[in-house]
Structure formats: C-alpha cells, structure tokens
Amino acid sequence: MSEESIRVLGRFRPISNSEKRHAEEEGLIDMPPVYLDLQSVRLARDNENSQKPYKCTLDRIFPSESTQAEAFIQIGRPMVDAALEGYNATIFCYGQSGAGKSFTMFGPETSDKERTIDKELNGIVPRCIEYLLQCLTERTSMMSRAVSATNDNDDDDDDDNEDEEEDDTTPSIIKEWKVYVEFIQIYKSYKKKKKKKKVFINQTASSMWT
Template identity: 30%
Template sequence: MSSVKVAVRVRPFNNRERSRECKCIIQMSGNTTAITNPKADPNTKDAQKSFNFDYSYWSHEEADPAFSSQIVVYKDIGEEMLQHSFDGYNVCIFAYGQTGAGKSYTMMGKQEDGQEGIIPQICKDLFNKIRNNSSPDIKYSVEVSYMEIYCERVRDLLNPKNKGNLRVREHPLLGPYVEDLSKLAVMSYQDIHDLIDEGNKARTVAATNMNETSSRLDETTQLCTEKVSKISLVDLAGSERADSTGAKGTRLKEGANINKSLTTLGKVISALAEIASKSKKSKKADFIPYRDSVLTWLLRENLGGNSKTAMIAAISPADINYDETLSTLRYADRAKQIVCKAIVNEDANAKLIRELKEEIQKLRELLKQEGIEVHEGPDGKVIYEKKEPPSKYLLEKQWLLAPITYISA
C-alpha cells in the first residue's frame, strides 16, 4: 500500500494579474507551501496557512535560484511513475486547479526545448527505456487512447467518426473502462505526438491513457509471462466556482457539469481521506460516491484502488485568487491521505507456478540440511535418497590423526 503523492506548483503572474498589480500571496520553503490571506490582519492566526506536501514547486520567477523547471517536475514525478509502470503497476498523474493556474502547461507544456510537460516527456522516456532494453527475452507493445469527458459524456478524440456518447462499463477484475474506446498501437514517440496533435483538434479537456505490455520468458516456469500496466495522464477542467466566472446560458450549464465532476471528486477524496484516518473495523460501512460522476467512476482505481497515483495541484500566486487557491490547497491536503493498493499486473497462472516452484525449492533445501537428497528419476518420479552423516567416532578419529600427520611431515 502507498499514499497518493501530492505536489503543488505555483506559476508566474499572468498579464491580467500584472495589469492589476497583484501581490504574491504564496511562499514556499522545502516541501511546505504557505498562503497569506490578503484581507486578514497580519497579527492574527488566520493571516497565513501552511501545508506540507511531497513536493512544493516554486515556478514563479525563472531568475530565482529555487525555480522549478519542467524538467525538475518530470524528474521527481514522471520518472518514478514511469519506472512503476515498467515494474507492472498501473500509474496515474493528474493535474488539478482553477482555470489558468498552469495545469495544461505542467501536463502538456509547449513544443519548445525545455518547455515540454509531463505527457511528452514520459512518452519520450518510455520509448527510450524500451530501446535500451538489453534482454532478448523481453518484448514490449504500447497502445494509446485519447479521450475527454465533457458534460458527463465521454468522447473518443482518436476516432472522429465516433461522435456519440461512449458508455462506461465495469470489468469484474480490471474495473471501470470505456466501451469501444480506440486503442491504437504505436511504435515511437513520434506516433504518439502525431495522435495527440490529431486529438487536440477536437478536444476541450483531455485525458491520455497508455497501455504498456511487456512479455518475457520466465526462467523458473519456462512460460511466456505478461505484465500489463496502464499509464493514465489526466488534465482536469478548471475548478473555479460559477460566480467567479460570470458564465451564463450554455456556458453555465457546461460549468455545472464540470463542477458536478469536480464536486464529486472532492467528495470522493474527502471520503477516502476519512477512511484512511479511521480504524479498520469502521471502514466497511463507508460509502464512496464514485458513480456520481463519469470522471470519478473512471478514476476509481486511481483513487484508493490498484494504482500508483500522483496529484499535481496548480495554483496562482495572485491575491485576487486567494479563495480559489486556498480551496485547491485544501483539496491537495486531503488527497495526500488517500492510500492506494497497487499490485503488479502479471499473468496469474505463471505467477502461481513460479511461487509453487520457489516453495518446492525451499523445501528441498530444508530436506538437504537433514541429509535427504531429492531429485527426479528418468521417468519423472521424485526419488528421496537419505545420506547418513559421518559417525561421531569417525570424526573424532580424523581429528586425532591430523596432528600426527603434521608432526611426521
């Protein structure tokens, strides 16, 4: 079991904030992020609130020695999650925060050197690792899906012909999945890059899934085993409230659906955090509202299920965004309490045979210590051969003769 890794990243002022001469209300020291209330008396306890996270990324001023670049964020989070996927675990990285807080920049970035986000960097690194694999027994295959959840509907961005509402189904072992979602085989990073470009033409909010499969010959069982890991990279919609956006009509309805997803996500995170803090006896009665929105249903395994998960909370440094930023920090603070139960996704039969053979080998070693040799005969039958240990008299005789032989020499 492992907790959700949580990082917070603060961006530079945007043009709107500069024109309004906003003040920076975010301070970071090590892994601690502090926010100052611009309306509170500096001498009161409500003036500043502090939160501790796995990572606090200061990306406010590039000239600052403590500045965290795109590469720094990827090295801390992306590299670790990619390695987990090669070990056979499902992994998920999702970005959360208000519109314009820097989620898309962190996840996708820009098409310039050093400006690429987690998604392009993890895709490049994935194929670098596959290329550098020196074992002739291991073969890899990679499939990509690209979808968006918009107004509680799932759209396939890699299949323009399929404009309908894709259904979310439940697999008894693998959990929720999107029925008829395209899975396209890719051979290189350029393939993924081209698919993302195509999908971006139709997207509003995006989530990328990569299914990486590695198969190898298990030396213990002499069987071809397979590990399958799913890498989910999610760029969530903005988390601002309707009254702060000024949205009306259709936009207000769209915002209501987005808020439904994010409100449900908040409820799920809070419920999971509460369960993690309770005793084992009281956990059975708790209800997690995963099915209240399509987003949380699809993220079920990533939130408290079979996944290694990281959340990146993107925040604005400006005083005019204090309420939204504080809300994001509270979300992130609850998310770090969630405990996931990730397991290696490998062939169950090969795993069982390997474990049984390992157990047999241990038992043979124990019998050998007792003087019993175990081996297989030509007809496949197991033969037990008991070897008598040397007698005490013989050992004593050898010990007495040793010094005599030494003197005569």
C-alpha cells in the same frame, strides 16, 4: 516502488502580465507564497479579516521558478518506472482554470503553423513518451544482443545463423516504430481537439489525467 501509493504535489505558476496590470489598476497588494522547504509553503491571507497565513505541507512543492524538467523528474519519470515494473500509474492534474495544468502536462499552446517548440518547455506527457520509448528501446536492444550471443554459440552454420539474426532483430524494430506512431497519434489527436478558449476563471476546479 515507493511504499506510498498516492503522492500529492503542488506547483505554483508565475503571475502573468495581465494579472500584474489588473492588480495595479485595482490597487491590490501582492502576497506571494513563502516557500519554507521542498514540502511546505506558507500562503498569505486577507489581512483585513485578520486571517493568519496558512501553512500547507505536501509531498513536494514546486515554486513558481521550477522548470518543466524538474516537474518531469519528480512526477513523470517515477510513474513510467512504476508502469514498467507492472504497477498501475496515473497522474491526475487538478486545479482552477488558468492555473497552468495544460502547460505542466503538455507544454505551451502552439498553433498549427508553429512547427517548432523549445524542448525545454515540453510538459510531462511528451517527456514521459520519450522516456518510455527510450526505456523500451534499451530493453529490446539488450534482449537482441543476448539472443544473438546464444545463436553464435549454438549454431555452427554461418548462413543459418545469419538468417536467425535477421529474424530476431527485424520484428523488434517494427514493433518499436509501431508503438511510437500510436503514442504520437494519440498525443496529436488530443492536442488537436483541445482548443484554447477565453473563459472566465471559475470557482470549480477542473482536472486532467494521464
């Protein structure tokens, strides 16, 4: 676990087509951020007011072309690893409406009729669930093999040994399936309740956490 208990990361989303059209109609000048390195970005300001560009330094900067996988590797996976080590882990996603919080955390919005989704677009939450279950499965499998090896060495009766192996492995399979279902049910419940609405971009930032 890193010595830093809190990390602050920033992700920039690409400009949408509607924003590009609006800029053209209003004659606005595009002033994209300048990524200096993995931790620093320079943000342009209104030239009419003679404001100098603002340099922002965070623990990590994700440019607009960053992928969902990169966000998970830097944000989600360390949190799952920390949780498995016994630490409390929380991801707090903060930003203005339309900034891309839902996309980063969950992936693209889909309707009930859309059953398939490109896994490359999965957000941090579904990737964390998959990674967590993978880690738990690996740990359970290692434990089952160790118990099986001990039984083989200690028990001379083949029939008794066979029964014990079944008792050792069956509960772990049931437990893994139960955890998986609970995760998916919670995830689907949130996605069902969260409806996409057309809202005016407000000045007060909103947030989500997991």
